[in-house]
Amino acid sequence: MYKVQSLLFFSLPTAPLFAQVTAPSLIGRAGGESSQGPRPNIVYIMTDDHTAQMMSCYDTRFVETPNLDRIARDGVRFTHSYVANSLSGPSRACMLTGKHSHKNGFTNNEHGIFDGSQQTMPKLLQKAGYETCLIGKWHLVSRPTGFDHWEILPAQGDYYNPAFIHEDGTRGVDSGYVTRIITDKAIDWMEQGHSKPFALFIHHKACHRAWLPALEDIRLYEDKTFALPTDFHDDYATREAAGKTEMEIGKDMDIVYDTKMFVNAKETPETRLSRSYQGMIGRLSPQERKQYDDFYVPLSREFYEKWGKDYNFLPKQAKSSVAGSRDAELLEWKYQRYMRDYAKVVHSLDQEVGRVLDYLEKKGMLDNTLVVYTSDQGFYMGEHGWFDKRFMYEESLSTPLVMRLPKGYERRGVIDEMVQNIDYAPTFLDLAGAPIPADIQGVSLAPLLKGKAATKEDKAAIKNWRDAIYYHYYEFPAEHDVRRHYGIRTDRYKLIHFYGHDVNNWELFDLKKDPHELHNLYGLPGYEQLQRQLHHRLELLQIQYDDPQR
Numbered sequence: 182m183y184k185v186q187s188l189l190f191f192s193l194p195t196a197p198l199f200a201q202v203t204a205p206s207l208i209g210r211a212g213g214e215s216s217q218g219p220r221p222n223i224v225y226i227m228t229d230d231h232t233a234q235m236m237s238c239y240d241t242r243f244v245e246t247p248n249l250d251r252i253a254r255d256g257v258r259f260t261h262s263y264v265a266n267s268l269s270g271p272s273r274a275c276m277l278t279g280k281h282s283h284k285n286g287f288t289n290n291e292h293g294i295f296d297g298s299q300q301t302m303p304k305l306l307q308k309a310g311y312e313t314c315l316i317g318k319w320h321l322v323s324r325p326t327g328f329d330h331w332e333i334l335p336a337q338g339d340y341y342n343p344a345f346i347h348e349d350g351t352r353g354v355d356s357g358y359v360t361r362i363i364t365d366k367a368i369d370w371m372e373q374g375h376s377k378p379f380a381l382f383i384h385h386k387a388c389h390r391a392w393l394p395a396l397e398d399i400r401l402y403e404d405k406t407f408a409l410p411t412d413f414h415d416d417y418a419t420r421e422a423a424g425k426t427e428m429e430i431g432k433d434m435d436i437v438y439d440t441k442m443f444v445n446a447k448e449t450p451e452t453r454l455s456r457s458y459q460g461m462i463g464r465l466s467p468q469e470r471k472q473y474d475d476f477y478v479p480l481s482r483e484f485y486e487k488w489g490k491d492y493n494f495l496p497k498q499a500k501s502s503v504a505g506s507r508d509a510e511l512l513e514w515k516y517q518r519y520m521r522d523y524a525k526v527v528h529s530l531d532q533e534v535g536r537v538l539d540y541l542e543k544k545g546m547l548d549n550t551l552v553v554y555t556s557d558q559g560f561y562m563g564e565h566g567w568f569d570k571r572f573m574y575e576e577s578l579s580t581p582l583v584m585r586l587p588k589g590y591e592r593r594g595v596i597d598e599m600v601q602n603i604d605y606a607p608t609f610l611d612l613a614g615a616p617i618p619a620d621i622q623g624v625s626l627a628p629l630l631k632g633k634a635a636t637k638e639d640k641a642a643i644k645n646w647r648d649a650i651y652y653h654y655y656e657f658p659a660e661h662d663v664r665r666h667y668g669i670r671t672d673r674y675k676l677i678h679f680y681g682h683d684v685n686n687w688e689l690f691d692l693k694k695d696p697h698e699l700h701n702l703y704g705l706p707g708y709e710q711l712q713r714q715l716h717h718r719l720e721l722l723q724i725q726y727d728d729p730q731r
């Protein structure tokens with residue numbers, strides 16, 4: 182472990198170490214007004230594993246998302262938006278509390294139970310006179326607190342005919358596709374009418390693994406050939422932890438579960454994942470199942486004819502080898518199946534978000550509502566040869582973030598400042614005119630949103646905006662085998678420490694020269710001073726956020 186004492190003698194970087202906005206001190210305003218006017222409604226839409234590469238306002242290569250783009254076009258799009266811990270439960274806990282994982286206690290999905298008795302942003306909004314509602318994926322094990330109404334998916338939830346847990350603890354099954362059902366429930370709740378301003382949290386299951394499309398979208402994107410990312414064949418040289426994962430499309434993507442190559446139980450190779458997949462499509466009614474099978478079964482038969490039924494039992498090395506043309510072809514085929522199915526799931530997500538926007542517009546509520554669209558983290562779409570997330574590398578450290586702003590917040594276009602999901606809680610409190618408790622670690626984004634209405638204090642806050650973010654991932658040993666790590670990202674550099682179990686090493690990247698993070702510079706001659714400075718700044722961030730892992 183790097184010792185803080187040894188750093189005290191090194192010179193400090195010229196940029197301020199704790200350039201960090203402090204939230205403007207606010208006193209809750211009883212009269213239903215914030216400093217910017219009437220208190221806005223908040224509609225927070227968070228999807229699961231939806232990455233910016235698959236959103237056309239961020240990246241035009243792969244899909245079209247006109248409704249998500251509409252939020253960005255009419256509002257703002259953050260280009261440096263990050264999570265504090267790239268995994269569902271932890272990310273949600275950071276969002277709800279405005280605190281890093283070591284403070285909110287939910288560090289990983291495997292062993293975490295969210296302590297719902299702690300201070301959370303929805304509870305503070307209630308206290309400030311808001312009505313709060315949560316619909317969809319929760320994933321924090323304990324029952325939700327701080328919501329006047331909630332209805333959640335059990336654990337990860339299902340795409341088809343999903344079960345929901347109701348407030349009284351009972352369970353029911355709703356017919357249809359999960360993205361549409363969650364939207365229906367959210368609109369129904371708004372339709373009930375509310376005398377107070379409201380905060381509605383719409384938490385989608387889409388587009389989480391195993392990327393099961395809505396039946397009406399099942400043939401979409403089948404004619405499209407997606408370009409392979411340039412770092413698809415990454416050999417992980419110089420990055421030990423990256424070479425030890427179980428998230429390679431080549432060796433780890435399950436043919437039945439992930440690429441949906443299922444004929445029938447007798448003809449399909451059996452694995453733990455293929456059994457789970459059968460359970461998922463087993464939820465379809467016979468008529469729906471026929472629609473599903475009409476599309477996927479011919480593809481599966483073709484696949485097994487070509488690659489042999491025993492494909493799933495090949496040793497891992499044989500699966501990942503790209504030496505032979507046959508394997509390279511298979512690797513490319515898997516990538517196309519993955520991209521096509523993920524894109525289909527994004528399509529219905531985009532349409533359902535459009536339905537929420539249309540509803541708000543029709544009801545005349547758009548101009549007094551903050552609409553936020555984000556995801557619980559980013560995802561690898563073949564970059565480094567991967568699917569999944571967890572790493573502090575750019576694709577999964579980042580998360581899309583677009584907002585349509587209520588009246589009084591006139592900023593439009595791109596916002597480049599570094600923001601993190603711990604900032605959502607103080608931002609919503611700020612817009613609601615509620616006080617921001619001192620123990621919240623994120624900062625209000627309100628100064629960035631005001632545009633022409635920015636005060637002298639807002640301008641000062643923007644000028645002194647944070648120049649580094651802190652990240653800490655804990656879930657190991659666990660699925661996908663990503664080693665524990667923490668680190669710092671500045672506007673140009675990233676320093677990461679992988680630790681525990683079988684790995685204990687550092688990685689340093691120059692994001693300007695090496696945006697794909699392929700060249701670990703740690704320990705190389707010529708980088709000594711930069712390395713020392715980054716170590717020092719990392720230590721200071723750990724002290725600032727009071728992370729005992731130092």
Ligand code: SGN
Nearest residue numbers: 229230268269270290390391569660
């Ligand atoms: C499941 C998935 C993983 C995924 C985790 C966490 N496996 O376990 O691929 O990384 O969820 O995802 S699956 O076989 O069940 O599909 S998270 O977004 O909920 O954190």
Ligand code: CA
Nearest residue numbers: 229230269557
């Ligand atoms: Ca997720």
